[in-house]
Amino acid sequence: MRAGEVHALVGHNGSGKSTLIKVLAGYHAPDPGATVYLDGHEVTFDELAHGRHGSDTRINFVHQDLGLVLELNTIDNLALHGGFARTRFGRVHWREQRRRARQLMAPFDRTFDVTQLLSKVTPVERTIVAVAGALQGWITGHGVLVLDEPTAVLPPKEVGRLFEIVRGLRARGAGILYVSHRLDEVFELADRVTVLRNGRRVITSDVDGMTKQQLVEHMLGDEAKAHYRADLSAASGRPVELEVRGLAGRYLRGASFTVHQGEVLGVAGLPADGRDELPRLITDAARSALAGWVRMPAVSDRWVDVRSGNGDGVVLLPPDRAREGIISPMSVGENLSLSSLGAFSSLGRLVRGKERRFVRQWVSRMTVTATGPDAPITTLSGGNQQKVLFGRVLAIEPRVLVLCEPTAGVDIGARQAIYELVAAQVRSGLSVVVASSDVSDLEALCTRVIVLRDGVVTDELAGDELTEYHLLHAMEGGRDFAEALT
Amino acid sequence: MTAIVDLDAGAEVTADELQQPPLGDRLRSALSVQKISGIYVLLAMIVLFSIWVPETFLSWDTARQILNNNAVGAMAALALIVPLAAGVFDISVPYVMTLSGVWCSWVVVNTELPLGLAIVIAMLVAVGVGIVNGIVVVAFKIDSLIGTLATGFLVQALVKWRTGSKVVTSDELAGGFSRIARNQFLELTLPVFYALAIATVIWYLLEHTATGRRIYATGFNRDATRLAGVRTARIQFGALVFSATLAGFAGIVLASQLGSGLSTAGDSYLLGAFAAVFLGATQLKNGRFNAWGTMIGIVLLGTGTTGLGLANQPQWVQDVFRGVVLIASLALTGLQVRKAGASSMRSWLRRGSSAEVPAPDGSTAAASTSPPIHRKETV
Numbered sequence A: 001m002r003a004g005e006v007h008a009l010v011g012h013n014g015s016g017k018s019t020l021i022k023v024l025a026g027y028h029a030p031d032p033g034a035t036v037y038l039d040g041h042e043v044t045f046d047e048l049a050h051g052r053h054g055s056d057t058r059i060n061f062v063h064q065d066l067g068l069v070l071e072l073n074t075i076d077n078l079a080l081h082g083g084f085a086r087t088r089f090g091r092v093h094w095r096e097q098r099r100r101a102r103q104l105m106a107p108f109d110r111t112f113d114v115t116q117l118l119s120k121v122t123p124v125e126r127t128i129v130a131v132a133g134a135l136q137g138w139i140t141g142h143g144v145l146v147l148d149e150p151t152a153v154l155p156p157k158e159v160g161r162l163f164e165i166v167r168g169l170r171a172r173g174a175g176i177l178y179v180s181h182r183l184d185e186v187f188e189l190a191d192r193v194t195v196l197r198n199g200r201r202v203i204t205s206d207v208d209g210m211t212k213q214q215l216v217e218h219m220l221g222d223e224a225k226a227h228y229r230a231d232l233s234a235a236s237g238r239p240v241e242l243e244v245r246g247l248a249g250r251y252l253r254g255a256s257f258t259v260h261q262g263e264v265l266g267v268a269g270l271p272a273d274g275r276d277e278l279p280r281l282i283t284d285a286a287r288s289a290l291a292g293w294v295r296m297p298a299v300s301d302r303w304v305d306v307r308s309g310n311g312d313g314v315v316l317l318p319p320d321r322a323r324e325g326i327i328s329p330m331s332v333g334e335n336l337s338l339s340s341l342g343a344f345s346s347l348g349r350l351v352r353g354k355e356r357r358f359v360r361q362w363v364s365r366m367t368v369t370a371t372g373p374d375a376p377i378t379t380l381s382g383g384n385q386q387k388v389l390f391g392r393v394l395a396i397e398p399r400v401l402v403l404c405e406p407t408a409g410v411d412i413g414a415r416q417a418i419y420e421l422v423a424a425q426v427r428s429g430l431s432v433v434v435a436s437s438d439v440s441d442l443e444a445l446c447t448r449v450i451v452l453r454d455g456v457v458t459d460e461l462a463g464d465e466l467t468e469y470h471l472l473h474a475m476e477g478g479r480d481f482a483e484a485l486t
Numbered sequence B: 001m002t003a004i005v006d007l008d009a010g011a012e013v014t015a016d017e018l019q020q021p022p023l024g025d026r027l028r029s030a031l032s033v034q035k036i037s038g039i040y041v042l043l044a045m046i047v048l049f050s051i052w053v054p055e056t057f058l059s060w061d062t063a064r065q066i067l068n069n070n071a072v073g074a075m076a077a078l079a080l081i082v083p084l085a086a087g088v089f090d091i092s093v094p095y096v097m098t099l100s101g102v103w104c105s106w107v108v109v110n111t112e113l114p115l116g117l118a119i120v121i122a123m124l125v126a127v128g129v130g131i132v133n134g135i136v137v138v139a140f141k142i143d144s145l146i147g148t149l150a151t152g153f154l155v156q157a158l159v160k161w162r163t164g165s166k167v168v169t170s171d172e173l174a175g176g177f178s179r180i181a182r183n184q185f186l187e188l189t190l191p192v193f194y195a196l197a198i199a200t201v202i203w204y205l206l207e208h209t210a211t212g213r214r215i216y217a218t219g220f221n222r223d224a225t226r227l228a229g230v231r232t233a234r235i236q237f238g239a240l241v242f243s244a245t246l247a248g249f250a251g252i253v254l255a256s257q258l259g260s261g262l263s264t265a266g267d268s269y270l271l272g273a274f275a276a277v278f279l280g281a282t283q284l285k286n287g288r289f290n291a292w293g294t295m296i297g298i299v300l301l302g303t304g305t306t307g308l309g310l311a312n313q314p315q316w317v318q319d320v321f322r323g324v325v326l327i328a329s330l331a332l333t334g335l336q337v338r339k340a341g342a343s344s345m346r347s348w349l350r351r352g353s354s355a356e357v358p359a360p361d362g363s364t365a366a367a368s369t370s371p372p373i374h375r376k377e378t379v
Helices: A017-024 A045-050 A074-082 A094-105 A123-135 A156-171 A183-189 A212-220 A277-283 A321-325 A332-344 A352-365 A382-395 A412-427 A439-445 A468-475 A479-485 B003-008 B023-030 B033-052 B060-085 B093-110 B115-139 B144-163 B176-182 B190-208 B210-220 B222-227 B232-258 B269-280 B291-310 B315-340 B344-353
Strands: A006-011 A036-038 A041-043 A058-062 A143-148 A175-179 A192-197 A200-206 A240-248 A253-260 A264-268 A291-295 A314-317 A400-404 A431-435 A448-453 A456-462
Touching: A006 A017, A006 A156, A006 A183, A006 A212, A017 A045, A017 A058, A017 A143, A017 A175, A036 A045, A041 A045, A058 A123, A074 A094, A074 A123, A094 A123, A123 A143, A123 A156, A156 A175, A156 A183, A175 A183, A183 A212, A192 A212, A200 A212, A212 A468, A240 A277, A240 A431, A253 A264, A253 A431, A253 A456, A264 A412, A264 A439, A264 A468, A277 A291, A277 A314, A277 A400, A277 A431, A314 A382, A321 A382, A321 B222, A332 A352, A332 A382, A332 B210, A352 A382, A382 A412, A400 A412, A412 A431, A412 A439, A431 A439, A439 A468, A448 A468, A456 A468, B033 B291, B033 B315, B060 B093, B060 B190, B060 B210, B060 B232, B060 B269, B060 B291, B093 B115, B093 B144, B093 B176, B093 B232, B093 B269, B115 B144, B115 B176, B115 B232, B144 B232, B176 B190, B176 B232, B190 B210, B190 B232, B190 B291, B210 B222, B210 B232, B222 B232, B269 B291, B269 B315, B291 B315
Parallel strands: A006 A175, A006 A192, A058 A143, A143 A175, A264 A431, A264 A448, A314 A400, A400 A431
Antiparallel strands: A036 A041, A192 A200, A240 A253, A240 A291, A448 A456
């Protein structure tokens, strides 16, 4: 890292970007043999992370979740990082504190109201507060600021403002390590770029003179990986199972698409494009839709407003397994049968024998490895917990199953087992929508993928186009580019 | 990573493993200290008091006294189980007890209506409070602890309005009304049997019905349960109506026992009832609020306080005893739970953080709200 440069760090999921940053931040200890130099002097990672290296040069981090307390205002949030000014009597010196906060914010926004609660300000303003907080204590204005995917959850119109701020910092002599998923941003903002792949640095190069093609090739590498592909045929000729029109919410701005019977439709894009929002809006798991209509021709010709519920048959497998999936104090069996309890009841009584048979059947169908149906769900590995949740939703025989991050926190072997489970259901007629940040999920499962960008469907890939390579490009908005490649 | 193991071992869950474990194992597990530590503590206390106050403690009269004196407290505690299992507090239970007791005795004293109708009226008032609780907690989405605290105040207001803060009492209450609580069967007063009957109903509901399973799931993780297709709002609403109904009945029994409608009758049951239910959740089904565990809790606390009374200990020692038992039992199960990985207590503590999906923060992108192109309305 040089002083006064924006240095982009790019790489695939699992290439080691996050790990690198966590090592720099002192969250992980590096293996022996690693060295780090600051201002030409060797320092230890521990000294670096805790600022005990005797140099004025700082390294500070703005993590993706920003680390702010939204219920407090800017003054308080800055003071939580930098300490409170006290009067002689130990009371917080609010006037001085306010002055300091204004001073810290001044380089970015002179008119910013530091007394506003952060829950009331826009996401980009929060990011600015986090940056200001990270920069306080920089005496000389020199140092390294690490921005970890700062635009991942920013609405597109606010990204430009963040860029101006980053450029301003560069002009003041700071080095900015900028981690991003979006290659456009690299070309727009960065001076140099480092590509990581499989935990190794592939290249560090000036951005000038580099093309997007070259960058993507560096990210993917030239080894032709034997990717798993589910054995599924295209389903575009079959009847439509679900039609969605004009879906709008916090990020989505009118997305429309159809899902055919026995099809696996992928949804690609970034969170800010509406990728994570889409599954919730069409399954009614969050009533935050602003607009949108759904129709299931096989059930009824009627268009249903998503704000009033979407009817039955479209079921979500939520992304956050621990928070929204498993009932952690319950057993494997209880977790499996939760959605199907009505089927084992007669006159209100839960017939245990029926439930046990059901659980036994689904445990073996889903190839769950557990010591038994009474084992606490928390004793299972992530992959097995996910299989239990799959069993839970498949047992109610949905018409459309909506998967969100289906393999998050699932190890590689279990991943394939999950892909095969889904494929088997699809072959018997289930329609599936998969939204995933992991492009390999989409490549492995989908017969067709829609690409979201800025809240609308901008692209659709199917057949031979459905490779990790093309998907990444399409997410970058480079349709022209994808065509140039073929 | 254990990727490969995972796949290969997948199909090896044999039918045997899915069968019930052998009887010996089940018996050993049922009698394990972890499951029924309360019973062992109870036995130890009986031995202790037998040695300490041998002339009075070890007698049928003492046993009767313990059961009779704690029956209404048991009913109050049982009323709390279902809402707690469903993840909501109902602080208003003791005040609803007061309310129904006062109403029932007021109707008996001041009107010519038959006793049965007086009971029905009092119960309806209690159910009404339950519905209000449900609306406040489920529809208004007010935290149940605060919401039922607030309705508790409103209930007290209703009590004071009805009674004018005076005791409702008259000779009429010595008749049929007093028999509700004072009649005896097998030398025990009827409330003991009411409590046993209610415990049986709750046990059946929570253990042997689909609704019971859904109640527990809602209490453990409401978001996940809702996404699994369970109508969690309805469950919590129903739980609050259920607790108010039981509290209403307990209040009538209490008024009958006291022989008057006292505007503070229920107040003293608040802490004891919660103590017994939380103690009960450490028994039998660790981490789940359950009926028989609660009964163990009631008897355990009742035996201790009665024994201390017989040993001529001052009143404050009884409170020390209650506090220590509660902390000790929860601390011990807390340790077990941390090993096991989960419990309802923990989900209580986590509740704050498991809020719903974050609300839009004003950054909502301008929505193009184009309706569907071919919109067909077939109503």
